[in-house]
Amino acid sequence: MTHHRLIVLAALLVPTACAHKIPEELREARASYKQAAADPATRKETPAELDEARRSLTRAERSYVVEGDSPKTRDRAYIATRKAELAIVMGRTADHVEAARNAELWQAREALAAEQAENAANASRLATEQELRAEAEQRAALAITALAEIAAVRSEPRGTVVTLSGSVLFASGKSELLPSATSRLTQVAEALVASDPGAHFLVEGYTDSKGRADFNQQLSEARAQAVRDFLVEHGVAADRIEARGLGETQPVASNATADGRANNRRVEIVIQPPPPSQ
Amino acid sequence: MRATFISLVVVLFAAGCATAPESRELTSSIASVNTAEKLGASQVPEAARALESAKHEVAWARALIVNGKHGRAQLMAERAEIDAALAIALVREHEARRAAQQAAPPGAATSTH
Incomplete structure (x- = not known):
């Protein structure tokens, strides 16, 4: 929906853009937003920042329509570029934080599994010992019984x-x-x-x-x-x-x-x- | 008497220039720049670049204010603010990436984008 509006806006701009030279900052702002909007991590982790970047880009585009290639248009385009970059960086950060948390979980799970394996081994050894002792006791009891005769x-x-x-x-x-x-x-x-x-x-x-x-x-x-x-x-x-x-x-x-x-x-x-x- | 008056005026003027109260549009940007510096943005290459831009833009915005170009100064302050915010975000990303690499068991793949 918002994309559509942007596309319409861009389409309207095309003749103007051909007439004037599109400032480098605005070109960069469009590319940065496109990159951010296509990045799954950004879309998932920082949708609010992505939305903010989109609004900034809209302001820059409007400024370009109204004022053409002015310092203010360039400033607004610069701001839009940085906002898109901010959304991407924050999305990546969230990914790293999640990776760290997963690694910790994984290690905790490993430790737990090791402990459980050790407990099982101990229990099995104990059972074997008890079995052996029971067998020995039984043998001894049988020997005494035979002796009693x-x-x-x-x-x-x-x-x-x-x-x-x-x-x-x-x-x-x-x-x-x-x-x-x-x-x-x-x-x-x-x-x-x-x-x-x-x-x-x-x-x-x-x-x-x-x-x-x-x-x-x-x-x-x-x-x-x-x-x-x-x-x-x-x-x-x-x-x-x-x-x-x-x-x-x-x-x-x-x-x-x-x-x-x-x-x-x-x-x-x-x-x-x-x-x-x- | 007259000499004292003139020197007083000169001193007041100089003091006024030196400690000119920051215009409202710049306070927030300067605060963000300070935060970025405190977090060690100058130690992380990418963040350091954003921080330098932010400082440059603060100075630029001041000059615009002095010249009475408040509209443009407002935008320049916004640029400083977003560059400082980016510097902070880059420091945080750097730290998060390092933490993820340290937490990852040796040999296990870390998420990289």
């Missing part, structure tokens, strides 16, 4: 205690393992290897109260040591297992009966859970 297993504050009858492991008064002991102890070794990797093991030898106390003490130590050596030979790490003898000091039954004495002659293996700090 061949030995007495009970829970105590100091850990899981596996009790093996002395008569099954040793001949009377001896500390060499009987051949019949090996299958049971092999199973014990397997259970210990499968247990919590942080656990420690303590092998304790006990006797009944028959015979001299110092002999019984030495016998209990030797028997505990024999069991420990066997377990180490069968895969239990040496630094995780210790042996000690407690002689006749801690009976679990009366030493007055044969049955009670048989119960007192025993080897106990304590599976100590890892300290809670781990």
Whole structure:
């Protein structure tokens, strides 16, 4: 609409323009406005400035019609040129500001994506760790269950205690393992290897109260040591297992009966859970 | 006595010339020129050119006022004003372009016109 008016005005001017010489300033003003009006950024970002430039150009054209090529016409054309340039520059500025804002948004999005990826990786690692731990616990529980079929297993504050009858492991008064002991102890070794990797093991030898106390003490130590050596030979790490003898000091039954004495002659293996700090 | 009077007149005249109050049509243009200078227009080549034009036009407008050509002076003041405004806009564009280039991640294309 406004373009139309300009075109009509320009058309009216053509004869005049041919008669006189169009001032360079006016020619430049027309070109500048044309450039501004064709620029998408200017049209979108600074329509008010573009409109102002158009009005300025109209004033210059009118001045040219009324006064011809006068200093005032040239001034008005100069002003129109600068206004068109101002609209273009301001449009470009708005574009740059938008580009900066987009870049910041993009970076923020990148950072967020990186953080999310890291969180996902952490969660996945945690899940894997938990899965592995659950598997290990299950293996250990299965091993203890299997052990319960061949030995007495009970829970105590100091850990899981596996009790093996002395008569099954040793001949009377001896500390060499009987051949019949090996299958049971092999199973014990397997259970210990499968247990919590942080656990420690303590092998304790006990006797009944028959015979001299110092002999019984030495016998209990030797028997505990024999069991420990066997377990180490069968895969239990040496630094995780210790042996000690407690002689006749801690009976679990009366030493007055044969049955009670048989119960007192025993080897106990304590599976100590890892300290809670781990 | 007479000599004092003459010298007084001379002094008053000189002072009047030196501190002639800016005509109303020029105040706005001069303010814009000052703003452009404060924003560092002389440091940005394109803006510096517009600023120089604005200053030149302010001086020209003053001369036109002194010569009583108020109509033309008004237009010259307007020219100064628009040149100063252009200088300011060019400084802002320069800053916005630099900010966009700094914000853009390395390798990413920046909008260029």
